[in-house]
């Protein structure tokens with residue numbers, strides 16, 4: 001098997017507790033010794049209930065969240081999470097968030113949203129940048145007519161496609177999709193899942209799909225990791241985890257009422 005694109009090895013993240021919580025604790029061990037790998041051209045489904053540490057783990061993978069201890073490797077190379085290491089991780093890994101309505105700048109037309117990554121990183125001449133924007137629209141199945149509109153003038157599904165196009169702009173190795181369909185109408189959820197799966201195949205991306213709903217993850221995952229209390233309690237090929245779950249918590253998630261994606 002080829003080297004994973006991103007590997008976390010015994011990663012811990014301890015947050016200082018937010019003030020004003022009912023049970024005030026000094027520290028929250030949000031990620032507690034997680035070892036996980038993301039492979040090229042594969043989907044890792046990361047599943048667990050609210051508060052289990054999924055989003056903190058996603059932020060670690062994209063270089064936004066400092067770790068307390070552990071190791072992060074990109075293509076087999078250990079990254080020191082100083083400025084340069086973080087920048088490298090930020091280029092290699094992109095995130096698509098749950099709600100495109102809040103993830104996109106409401107005052108920016110789609111053209112500028114998609115040009116922004118190239119401008120910020122000083123990549124290409126203006127005509128080259130625009131050519132890339134047209135390619136990105138094609139990749140996510142959006143017409144050129146969306147270029148001159150604001151996010152609120154298009155549908156939720158189209159907004160999420162814009163967010164996915166923006167995530168692809170700098171040609172990442174891995175896309176992390178954090179509950180990317182939960183803010184969408186049921187009717188367009190499958191389309192967005194299919195788009196992400198097609199992109200994974202066509203571009204050879206690693207895809208990390210985060211959800212509290214094991215039945216959504218089941219639909220698209222090659223590998224699965226089940227998280228509880230900051231730890232991965234079960235992981236492996238998705239079929240094995242679904243057909244022969246070894247952990248009681250995984251069994252309880254699978255026993256829950258099936259959802260419509």
Ligand SMILES: Nc1ncnc2c1ncn2[C@@H]1O[C@H](COP(=O)(O)OP(=O)(O)OP(=O)(O)O)[C@@H](O)[C@H]1O
Nearest residue numbers: 015016017018028030049050051052053054055056
């Ligand atoms: N910046 C922070 N400061 C303090 N505590 C935090 C911070 N971020 C997360 N936490 C705590 O860490 C734990 C894990 O949170 P995290 O958001 O990673 O979980 P999650 O599984 O993504 O939950 P959700 O699905 O609700 O987003 C929670 O107890 C949360 O309250």
